[in-house]
Amino acid sequence: MRPRHLAGDDDELADRVAGSLSDAGWTSWTTAHSALLYLSPRGLAGAEWVRHSHDFLLGDLPVAWQVSARLHPDSAMMEWNAYFTTGTPPEAIGDFLLAVEARTDPAVNYDGRERVLDTLSALGWVRDIDLPDSRAWEPGMSAGFAWAELPEMIRDADPRPGLSGWQAWAEPLIGEPYQWAAAFSASVPHDLVAAFASSLASPAPVLRRNPPENAAGRLSVTPAS
Template identity: 50%
Template sequence: MLRSTVLHISPDALRWAQWMLPDEPFHLGGLPIAWQVSARSDASSPLADWSAYFTPDVPGEVLADFLLALDECGRPAALPAGPEAVLDAATAHGWLRDADEPHAAAMHPTFTARLSLGEVPPLIQDADPRALTAEAEESGATGWQAWAESAMGAPYLWAASFSTSVPHGLVAAFASSLSSTAPVLRRLLPESTRDQLLCAPAS
């Protein structure tokens, strides 16, 4: 029996956020999915045009900024922006473009967090038929992926996956928030990354 709960449906019924952790539907980077955020262009359609997935420890501020950007856009399935908008949002805060994939990936200067445009993992739902019909020897649909690790090669701290039809403008909002150097309030510091943090007393 599924135990997930739709926590929010927009008034126009075009977007919704669903808490999925109790069901453990599948994993990203070895971590269970906690949130699925979806949108559609037609409220009468039972299917989402796209979905985005987040594991439990995606920073709350980043997820909130993504949801705010989604809530503010008039048509959540059609925003005029290209992949460069995502990379520009990250590099504006000091992230580096990948030398091997300068138009498809960016990373934190410490190489502990990364954004990459590539083939989406299995089970990522999207209205693009390539997400379901690609043969084993063919490349499937592409979408943005993001993840963080305490050190290169270490287990993932969190991961996020955006299906192929998620507008680049919304992923850019996620990238801008993720790469932001603005301080955030924390009562407890994570042990795995404590020595990498800049700390200051709360004002």
């Protein structure tokens, strides 16, 4: 099934992402709030399934996975956070997490915003006419990526109010509810966001049994070989 950004999570977002993390050697345990927490092999990143532990909304959708990174394994302070709602394609979250783990220093930023926009452009997305340096759209306008002021609930090591960061979303029909949304706090390295963007915009088909109804007219099915 394609495009990936509209294929949904098959109602298996917890299991699909958790499976990817387990295969990559992340360890897991259940927190005091009954949330499932995964820790990367180097101890520098964590991914927590928070869907049932609190009601944090992005685009009126519940946040399901929260990802964090720190400078040192023994540091109590998280440098940045990333948030993904229900409906987000699990392949994109998984590829983002693998990119985080591949970094020996996932809290250090080396690139500028162009890294994300260039990645999307290479996969056929188009830059916004009015905001070419901070926004890109899927050609059919069913999904967007933007560098913009973040919602108040997004947490980052930088405490200043009004910070900007990357946000992404899918809106199969303009004016209709979002299918999913994601937000990256101000300090998330741009190359890691680009890994999410690259996976999200990939033309490769994905396997789905329960495609989202609100994208039915915009999905194509690829026969199994």
